[in-house]
Amino acid sequence: LHIIATSIAVGVPRDLWSRVNTSIMINPHKLGVHKILQHIPLNAVFDSPAKARLAKAVNIAELCAKARAHKMVFDYLDAGADDEISLRRGKDAYSELEMHYHVLAGLKPPIDMRTKIFGCDVNLPFFACPTAGNRMFHWEGETAAAKAAEHHGSLYGLSSLATTGISEIGEICKQPKVFQLYVWKDRELVKEVLAKAKEGGFNALALTVDFTWYGNRERDIRNDFSIPPKYTIKQVVEAIRKPAWTYDFLSHEPYTYACINTEVPADSLAAFVNSQIAPEFDWKDAEWLLGEWGGPAAIKGVVRPDDAVRAVETGFSTMWVSNHGARQLETSPATIDVLPSIREAVGPDVEIIMDGGVQRGTDICKALALGADSVGVGKPPVERDGVIKALEILKVELDRAMGLLGVANVDDLKKRGPGLIKRRGASARDYPDRYAYERGYG
Numbered sequence: 001l002h003i004i005a006t007s008i009a010v011g012v013p014r015d016l017w018s019r020v021n022t023s024i025m026i027n028p029h030k031l032g033v034h035k036i037l038q039h040i041p042l043n044a045v046f047d048s049p050a051k052a053r054l055a056k057a058v059n060i061a062e063l064c065a066k067a068r069a070h071k072m073v074f075d076y077l078d079a080g081a082d083d084e085i086s087l088r089r090g091k092d093a094y095s096e097l098e099m100h101y102h103v104l105a106g107l108k109p110p111i112d113m114r115t116k117i118f119g120c121d122v123n124l125p126f127f128a129c130p131t132a133g134n135r136m137f138h139w140e141g142e143t144a145a146a147k148a149a150e151h152h153g154s155l156y157g158l159s160s161l162a163t164t165g166i167s168e169i170g171e172i173c174k175q176p177k178v179f180q181l182y183v184w185k186d187r188e189l190v191k192e193v194l195a196k197a198k199e200g201g202f203n204a205l206a207l208t209v210d211f212t213w214y215g216n217r218e219r220d221i222r223n224d225f226s227i228p229p230k231y232t233i234k235q236v237v238e239a240i241r242k243p244a245w246t247y248d249f250l251s252h253e254p255y256t257y258a259c260i261n262t263e264v265p266a267d268s269l270a271a272f273v274n275s276q277i278a279p280e281f282d283w284k285d286a287e288w289l290l291g292e293w294g295g296p297a298a299i300k301g302v303v304r305p306d307d308a309v310r311a312v313e314t315g316f317s318t319m320w321v322s323n324h325g326a327r328q329l330e331t332s333p334a335t336i337d338v339l340p341s342i343r344e345a346v347g348p349d350v351e352i353i354m355d356g357g358v359q360r361g362t363d364i365c366k367a368l369a370l371g372a373d374s375v376g377v378g379k380p381p382v383e384r385d386g387v388i389k390a391l392e393i394l395k396v397e398l399d400r401a402m403g404l405l406g407v408a409n410v411d412d413l414k415k416r417g418p419g420l421i422k423r424r425g426a427s428a429r430d431y432p433d434r435y436a437y438e439r440g441y442g
């Protein structure tokens with residue numbers, strides 16, 4: 001690494017590096033490097049700049065992991081599909097919604113945010129969405145968000161492609177929990193995973209139905225994204241630039257996808273997913289799955305009213321309005337735009353969760369007002385203190401928004417919401433995107 005860094009510093013042409021064999025075949029974990037580094041506690045030293053940024057952050061945007069994470073890893077989290085039109089629209093859509101507030105409402109802080117999700121009591125009407133492979137981003141992995149959910153009394157969501165086991169999460173988090181499942185081919189595998197989720201104290205199931213093909217995420221292609229990283233010159237140079245992430249990665253055990261099979265290593269993920277994802281999965285398969293689960297279940301990935309109606313008829317208790325973080329079908333609609341039509345289609349009694357584009361407490365407030373019972377926040381920071389602070393920032397912002405809007409609690413907001421939120425004409429000045437150019441777009 002030192003030789004590479006020194007060569008670049010003294011001006012060895014980049015095209016020279018491109019002409020050499022850029023694949024370094026040595027795998028540090030197979031050499032046992034992590035067993036040595038884990039006894040040299042330098043993580044706190046390397047993470048001190050990130051801790052300083054965390055302490056100063058005043059909103060979600062300032063919690064961005066870009067300064068710490070390897071570019072390949074950050075872009076995997078941050079990117080959308082194709083030209084990222086849906087990604088930008090998903091955020092922009094909230095700017096088109098105005099909050100027409102009442103005055104002299106006679107409210108006293110703090111606002112009561114308690115509600116129910118999947119029939120369970122929680123302290124917040126929003127939660128951190130299930131995200132795959134958390135140990136790719138930070139060694140704490142899924143335990144960070146689980147501890148944050150326990151801290152705040154919020155719902156916790158675990159991905160079936162998690163790098164932390166179901167039983168471990170069950171021990172850490174006693175809060176209500178939802179287990180996210182993809183449309184797998186192997187029914188025996190599905191039965192095994194569902195049994196583990198039940199034993200782990202998970203209250204509900206969320207079937208992700210918008211992942212029957214893998215989205216075209218061009219930043220991943222440009223970055224030569226892989227799990228774990230390929231040891232190429234390009235990736236090594238980027239690793240040198242991000243020492244906190246690199247030391248984190250090299251000083252801990254290699255991770256597996258613990259909810260499926262601990263014998264499936266991370267580097268086999270792509271092959272495993274390609275072999276297991278079932279594009280042919282249909283409503284009859286969904287009906288079979290619901291019978292196997294036998295409890296509250298959400299269909300995650302709904303953007304059409306007719307699909308929502310059919311999902312209710314099939315037996316799903318909850319509609320999860322989502323477009324997979326704008327990472328799948330490009331130009332899919334902003335979820336906040338389709339939310340009211342789905343609420344109208346299924347009526348007032350069917351539970352609706354919505355995620356997509358949420359950056360502020362005001363965004364959560366608008367979603368609750370327009371038909372959501374709760375809101376998922378995608379891709380929060382994946383280190384415990386970071387997740388706790390992210391949820392705290394959103395909690396404070398939502399408390400302020402509801403107070404200024406003139407609603408006393410979540411039920412009041414949902415009941416009076418449609419009269420408080422109105423759409424305005426769009427303006428290009430509404431959507432400053434400071435990072436689009438750096439990402440290669442905009």
